[in-house]
Amino acid sequence: MKNFIEKIIEEDLTAGRCSEVITRFPPEPNGYLHIGHAKSICLNFGLPRRYGGRCHLRFDDTNPEKEEEEFIEAIKRDVAWLGFDWGSHLYFASDYFERMYAFAEELIEKGLAFVCDQTLEEIRRDRGTLTEPGKESPYRNRSVEENLDLFRRMRKGEFPEGSRVLRAKIDMASPNLNMRDPVLYRIRRAAHPRTGTTWCIYPMYDFAHCLGDAIEGVTHSICTLEFEDHRPLYDWVLDNVTPPSRPYQYEFARLNMTYTVLSKRKLARLVREGHVNGWDDPRMPTLAGLRRRGVPPEAIRRFCDRIGVAKTNSVVEIELFEHCIREVLNKTARRVMAVLDPVKLTIENYPEDRIEEFEVENNPEDAAAGTRKVAFSRNLFIEREDFLEDPPKKFFRLAVGREVRLKGAYLVTCTGVKKDPETGEVKEVLCRYDPASRGGNTPDGRRVKGTIHWVEEKTAVPAEIRVYERLFRIENPEGAGEEFLEGMNENSFSRKCSALVEPAAVQRTSSGPMPLQFLRMGYFIEDIDSKPNHPIFNKTIGLRDTWAKVKR
RNA sequence: UGGGGCGUCGUCUAACGGUAGGACACGGGACUUUGAAUCCCGCGGUGGUGGUUCGAUUCCACCCGCCCCAGCCA
Numbered sequence A: 001m002k003n004f005i006e007k008i009i010e011e012d013l014t015a016g017r018c019s020e021v022i023t024r025f026p027p028e029p030n031g032y033l034h035i036g037h038a039k040s041i042c043l044n045f046g047l048p049r050r051y052g053g054r055c056h057l058r059f060d061d062t063n064p065e066k067e068e069e070e071f072i073e074a075i076k077r078d079v080a081w082l083g084f085d086w087g088s089h090l091y092f093a094s095d096y097f098e099r100m101y102a103f104a105e106e107l108i109e110k111g112l113a114f115v116c117d118q119t120l121e122e123i124r125r126d127r128g129t130l131t132e133p134g135k136e137s138p139y140r141n142r143s144v145e146e147n148l149d150l151f152r153r154m155r156k157g158e159f160p161e162g163s164r165v166l167r168a169k170i171d172m173a174s175p176n177l178n179m180r181d182p183v184l185y186r187i188r189r190a191a192h193p194r195t196g197t198t199w200c201i202y203p204m205y206d207f208a209h210c211l212g213d214a215i216e217g218v219t220h221s222i223c224t225l226e227f228e229d230h231r232p233l234y235d236w237v238l239d240n241v242t243p244p245s246r247p248y249q250y251e252f253a254r255l256n257m258t259y260t261v262l263s264k265r266k267l268a269r270l271v272r273e274g275h276v277n278g279w280d281d282p283r284m285p286t287l288a289g290l291r292r293r294g295v296p297p298e299a300i301r302r303f304c305d306r307i308g309v310a311k312t313n314s315v316v317e318i319e320l321f322e323h324c325i326r327e328v329l330n331k332t333a334r335r336v337m338a339v340l341d342p343v344k345l346t347i348e349n350y351p352e353d354r355i356e357e358f359e360v361e362n363n364p365e366d367a368a369a370g371t372r373k374v375a376f377s378r379n380l381f382i383e384r385e386d387f388l389e390d391p392p393k394k395f396f397r398l399a400v401g402r403e404v405r406l407k408g409a410y411l412v413t414c415t416g417v418k419k420d421p422e423t424g425e426v427k428e429v430l431c432r433y434d435p436a437s438r439g440g441n442t443p444d445g446r447r448v449k450g451t452i453h454w455v456e457e458k459t460a461v462p463a464e465i466r467v468y469e470r471l472f473r474i475e476n477p478e479g480a481g482e483e484f485l486e487g488m489n490e491n492s493f494s495r496k497c498s499a500l501v502e503p504a505a506v507q508r509t510s511s512g513p514m515p516l517q518f519l520r521m522g523y524f525i526e527d528i529d530s531k532p533n534h535p536i537f538n539k540t541i542g543l544r545d546t547w548a549k550v551k552r
Numbered sequence B: 001u002g003g004g005g006c007g008u009c010g011u012c013u014a015a016c017g018g019u020a021g022g023a024c025a026c027g028g029g030a031c032u033u034u035g036a037a038u039c040c041c042g043c044g045g046u047g048g049u050g051g052u053u054c055g056a057u058u059c060c061a062c063c064c065g066c067c068c069c070a071g072c073c074a
Helices: A004-015 A035-051 A069-082 A093-109 A120-126 A144-156 A205-216 A225-240 A264-272 A287-293 A297-307 A318-332 A435-440 A477-487 A546-551
Strands: A021-025 A053-059 A090-092 A113-116 A165-168 A183-187 A201-203 A220-224 A248-252 A334-336 A342-347 A356-361 A371-376 A379-383 A403-406 A411-419 A426-434 A454-456 A461-468 A493-501 A516-518 A522-526 A536-541
Touching (some): A004 A220, A021 A205, A021 A220, A035 A053, A035 A069, A053 A069, A053 A205, A090 A093, A093 A225, A113 A144, A220 A225, A287 A297, A342 A493
Antiparallel strands (some): A403 A411, A411 A426
């Protein structure tokens, strides 16, 4: 299946308009990358992978007031983690400032750019409106010599910030506002993270981006739909200077996802105002957050494959993303047993001092994952929600008089329950086991509907488990404007501080945290805050839960 | 109301002018030592009106709806 950009590329290749595909992923280092960027990254890096060529990582660092070194490093880390390699092609728009400056002088010499002394307010006022043409600047007809002189003095720092700009001389009556003598350069005294104070004039996006593309020999410059109106300006600049190559811009629809905000401003606000714990909070749709949450990069790549690339504004259901996460984790996550909310289970007819070991599989989807041993005794813990005093008809788990299988161990029948006399809370569940069911088998062929997970009291390891839900309870927080915070889910984060996990869950490997499936509960991964004496796990995502639907 | 874009199952996305297909979601069933996974089956769509054509999602006209643009942000 081909998307429209791939069709364009195939035509270009066939027609000989280019011999290889050179793309670029051009983030501005003013925030962290998120799942929406992943769509662009997969597209830009995927195209040359498919058709031959390369993709550059280019930082669009033309606004020193907003950009930071921290973001540059974070972005590199995230792109690499996603699985893409820019090789030696790491670039910065700021590397081209000198050459861009020369192109600006070329425009001035051709009478196609002028230095404008109007204030910001005057420029705005004279731009006109959507329905009325703008008014030409009184400085529009300065001589080439004067413009050159003024522009050079702008560069030297002779004028205060905001006092003058360089503008393209195009058409103040254009129905496309971007063509009404757009600003090309402005004066900014801020220190740039890379060029420091060597420059005090900085090129605007529309001037810098197309030239960056041309300098790098980019063939297909792919961006999002909101830049469609800028394409005439992209072309104008390249058509009016002598660029080293001639790239073309194509636009696709950015990703939107239900229950998620993806605008950089809103994400930055969540971080700044402390609604989440940083850019890598596991509830964040940032790549750093998803990584910490335990989402494998492969799942993100698959997701980007499946959502496709088109020009239709769309909102992808988060369920598709969740499906991709489960799909990958199901094949790769080691199974272990963990009880998040423990209640004692005592097997009355099992000897007090006996300990058995059972061999269980590490991943039924992957025989190569092998098996491990789990300890079993008279005293266990099970999930509190797996016992019900007053069970509904279709409840397959434990209740007085009912039999269930303890995964991998024995069948047990519930004989009673001990409760706190004050609160009525269940303190302990009592049962008797069937010695003939060792390993969870039923020699007599009887069928048990329920199989529950458990941990053994003496060997279980206490752990903290951090449970994350969707950050927003409303489907379209992005559409809620500035009030999007009101759509936040107050229960998006909770801790299970008295969880118990089997020892295999905390076995460390040298290659970083491994995705785990806590049997019947979901996928989890050890958090970076985790310590050997205080293991912490993040819930990546729950298993599909048909029972939850039956209950409803 | 100027300009630019976009309308296909609930959602996302395909279909040289020739049987509207896939994925997710949803519903049902089989299987199951995870109420998971897996496997079957089902559900459902071309914004509207005309026109061209043997035949239109595709071409044309008009209409309707949605998105983007008035930063010295990107």
